[in-house]
Amino acid sequence: xxxxxxxxxxxxxxxxxxxxxxxxxxxxxxxxxxxxxxxxxxxxxxxxxxxxxxxxxxxxxxxxxxxxxxxxxxxxxxxxxxxxxxxxxxxxxxxxxxxxxxxxxxxxxxxxxxxxxxxxxxxxxxxxxxxxxxxxxxxxxxxxxxxxxxxxxxxxxxxxxxxxxxxxxxxxxxxxxxxxxxxxxxxxxxxxxxxxxxxxxxxxxxxxxxxxxxxxxxxxxxxxxxxxxxxxxxxxxx
Amino acid sequence: xxxxxxxxxxxxxxxxxxxxxxxxxxxxxxxxxxxxxxxxxxxxxxxxxxxxxxxxxxxxxxxxxxxxxxxxxxxxxxxxxxxxxxxxxxxxxxxxxxxxxxxxxxxxxxxxxxxxxxxxxxxxxxxxxxxxxxxxxxxxxxxxxxxxxxxxxxxxxxxxxxxxxxxxxxxxxxxxxxxxxxxxxxxxxxxxxxxxxxxxxxxxxxxxxxxxxxxxxxxxxxxxxxxxxxxxxx
Numbered sequence: 084x085x086x087x088x089x090x091x092x093x094x095x096x097x098x099x100x101x102x103x104x105x106x107x108x109x110x111x112x113x114x115x116x117x118x119x120x121x122x123x124x125x126x127x128x129x130x131x132x133x134x135x136x137x138x139x140x141x142x143x144x145x146x147x148x149x150x151x152x153x154x155x156x157x158x159x160x161x162x163x164x165x166x167x168x169x170x171x172x173x174x175x176x177x178x179x180x181x182x183x184x185x186x187x188x189x190x191x192x193x194x195x196x197x198x199x200x201x202x203x204x205x206x207x208x209x210x211x212x213x214x215x216x217x218x219x220x221x222x223x224x225x226x227x228x229x230x231x232x233x234x235x236x237x238x239x240x241x242x243x244x245x246x247x248x249x250x251x252x253x254x255x256x257x258x259x260x261x262x263x264x265x266x267x268x269x270x271x272x273x274x275x276x277x278x279x280x281x282x283x284x285x286x287x288x289x290x291x292x293x294x295x296x297x298x299x300x301x302x303x304x305x306x307x308x309x310x311x312x313x314x315x316x317x318x319x320x321x
Numbered sequence: 322x323x324x325x326x327x328x329x330x331x332x333x334x335x336x337x338x339x340x341x342x343x344x345x346x347x348x349x350x351x352x353x354x355x356x357x358x359x360x361x362x363x364x365x366x367x368x369x370x371x372x373x374x375x376x377x378x379x380x381x382x383x384x385x386x387x388x389x390x391x392x393x394x395x396x397x398x399x400x401x402x403x404x405x406x407x408x409x410x411x412x413x414x415x416x417x418x419x420x421x422x423x424x425x426x427x428x429x430x431x432x433x434x435x436x437x438x439x440x441x442x443x444x445x446x447x448x449x450x451x452x453x454x455x456x457x458x459x460x461x462x463x464x465x466x467x468x469x470x471x472x473x474x475x476x477x478x479x480x481x482x483x484x485x486x487x488x489x490x491x492x493x494x495x496x497x498x499x500x501x502x503x504x505x506x507x508x509x510x511x512x513x514x515x516x517x518x519x520x521x522x523x524x525x526x527x528x529x530x531x532x533x534x535x536x537x538x539x540x541x542x543x544x545x546x547x548x549x550x551x552x553x554x555x
Contacts, residue, residue: 137457139453139457161457162457164454168451168453170451170454170472180458181458184458184464
């Protein structure tokens with residue numbers, strides 16, 4: 084995988100809530116063009132790290148610098164949540180929504196809506212109310228809605244948690260395609276198998292700190308720390 | 322009991338014969354209350370939604386005040402509007418006292434807090450649901466308010482209908498600022514008050530039944546137009 088430039092640099096970033104440190108202090112750069120998977124046990128700070136990178140988390144200290152200018156960086160990013168949030172509209176209207184915010188032309192919007200509905204297998208439910216879709220369909224819609232603006236960076240917070248094998252495979256296929264097309268993907272997961280299938284890089288978080296980070300094949304074959312070894316072996320790590 | 326039957330018969334007679342006075346005051350009632358509803362909705366829906374999504378220093382106090390204003394005594398509102406619009410008042414030069422416009426102003430003041438408060442409560446739940454997505458999409462405050470109003474329109478309809486119900490049945494304020502002038506500011510509620518005062522209970526009851534029918538009709542019409550029952554269960 085070709086690395087281009089840093090997406091974002093975290094400089095001594097920490098997040099505290101009610102006096103407890105949730106994340107950090109972290110100083111780290113995330114490079115573009117790869118498929119980065121953030122792994123770690125529950126409570127390690129994976130979601131918080133994603134929120135920090137997306138710029139929607141209030142920092143207790145430190146700074147985040149995006150390669151793009153700050154005001155455009157957010158527009159070039161998209162986020163898929165673990166529990167998909169559906170607007171109380173049809174699938175078509177949900178897909179069109181991010182483009183409407185950018186005041187895209189109707190004809191252009193419609194073309195993109197159909198294109199992404201087709202890619203994610205949502206054509207048969209295009210005019211169905213989104214909140215009535217199945218879990219897998221909702222997550223596919225959330226992914227299509229995130230990708231319709233062609234983001235440079237895509238954040239996914241355990242997008243396949245609670246999904247069946249078929250939906251997981253469909254989502255992974257699309258993620259591989261968008262990553263190959265140049266979108267930087269940063270995703271959290273609990274599923275080590277999924278991490279092995281998709282990741283080019285791994286960030287292993289433990290107790291709010293980046294404990295270890297490396298190319299996926301290196302970290303899976305020879306993790307350096309005993310905690311990472313234990314985690315990849317499937318042991319409980321605290 | 323006889324008077325109730327007489328009232329029903331009077332109402333039936335008035336409607337079947339399309340009594341000229343009845344048609345006129347019914348249309349004026351609708352004109353005043355629907356105008357007030359539209360103006361109040363334009364003010365209250367964005368304000369209530371904005372209140373649901375914004376965090377600021379006196380937010381709790383603002384919401385508490387808004388809730389308290391839901392119980393504004395119409396007679397007091399009428400009195401204040403009367404003083405403002407009377408010849409010696411600050412807006413006396415506009416010559417609005419004893420006109421339907423004055424009645425609309427009074428009704429807007431009465432129903433705006435009601436609609437805004439119901440809107441704020443309904444939008445608070447929807448905002449909790451949409452919060453992460455709308456933040457993630459980097460939406461502006463205006464886009465958030467518009468999205469919530471559009472997606473929560475069925476919940477907001479309840480607020481609007483509550484406002485309409487309060488406006489169409491209101492008598493104290495519009496009696497003071499409208500004056501119940503025949504052919505000019507007389508509406509169903511003030512006509513009922515007048516007929517009751519004259520002792521013509523049958524006609525007063527007849528007008529009362531027409532008023533109830535009108536309120537139900539508008540509610541059904543709005544529900545039908547917005548197709549709440551067919552598409553309401555998102």
